[in-house]
Amino acid sequence: MAAPILELKNVTKIYGSNVIFKNISFSVKEGDAIVIIGPSGTGKSTLLRCINLLTPLTSGEVYLDGHEVNVKGKNEDEVRQHIGMVFQNFLLFNHLTALDNVVLGLTKVKGMKQEQAIEKGRHELKRVGLADRAEHYPGQLSGGQQQRVAIARALAMDPRVMLFDEPTSALDPELIGEVLSVMESLARENMTMLVVTHEMGFAREVADRIIFMEKGSIVEEGSPDQLFRHAKSERTREFLGKIGDLYGKKEGAKKKK
């Protein structure tokens, strides 16, 4: 069996006396789509930021392709190149067109030549269905389009794994679908993904494994079928029931379209 692309061992994050998460361990194999669900404020987003070294861990180990990444002296920029990150509020570079957003990392980080980078940039924009928006600035794009550009920007770096931090939470309901379908097609192409989301429909259909986190710990993990139908923990059933009520209507409405 191949070594996991990403492995977390007992990672813990404590701010002052506030435990954000504690002793989280799991691994992500090549081609896996793993979805993390759980109530707000359980440290899911912080966990993603720690994996990407944007926030330092208090303790524990993170391995990318078998190499520990959060050790002193490790080149963080080098690590981040191999981890794609998509943020809740897109965080596009506001002064650059969609195309230049994708191209910047290619030329400044990967050292690619301008023409080559533009070609790759256009290819990545096409992948997210935005070839015709290449020359638009973020301010001229809808939220859904901005998020797709952000996905293209991350994909362009050819990351080993993509992290999604609630990628649809800041979007109007009618724009969520276009972002989710880009993510679904990535999963079909066997991109390795770790997704924090409240979109249960997406979790159910796309996830290879779902991790349910609450109060900084993993309560339960398993296949979508296990969690949605045969959850062992009472808490998991309760959460999925509640969120199903909340989001069920919206997703039902979306499918009718």
Next chain:
Amino acid sequence: MLKGTILTLELTAVGIGMGLILGLAAALARVYGGKWARWISIGYIELFRGTPILVQLFLVYYGLPGIGITLDRLTSAFLALGLNSGAYQAEYLRGAFLAVGEEQMMAGRAVGMSRWKTIRYVILPQALRLAIPSWANEPVALLKSTAVAFLIAVPDLMTKAKAIAVQTYDPIGAYLAAAVLYLVMVFLLDQFLKWVERTTRIPGLEIEGKKA
């Protein structure tokens, strides 16, 4: 009087140019620098914003020779105006850096860029654009402040006006002419700055915009 006008423009241009370099360095140090860089920057900004420009000019021209640095009149004026303007420009730029925000830094780092590369390619291009509307006050203010150079006998517009007033016994005419020339320069400078602001504008990138 034409020569004086040209010298006044030179004083303004050099002051703004030197001030921009100093101000940029001070603002970067204050927002992104370590503890020492931050303190040095704060000290510089507060010192030059907190004292009259005339005192600064006299310290440079009459004070520096006391510690063995003797500068001619024009160099003293350039230096004092540049140092003074740098402190003000640092504050305008600092505000713009803060307006761009930490999130853009995070986005840059997430792509794999270093801190410095993110500042250079992501933060700075946005901050400079955001700074323009408020920063544009500084060249206009400095243009008028250059008149202090008169007091160390730099032959600028003010000095020339005074000379003509004495020669012609017509102070009203001479100083009115100077006033009109200052006014015209300020007007043209204003138009130029507005033009710069328009041509560098990027849709959706503005301070009160829906950026966040």
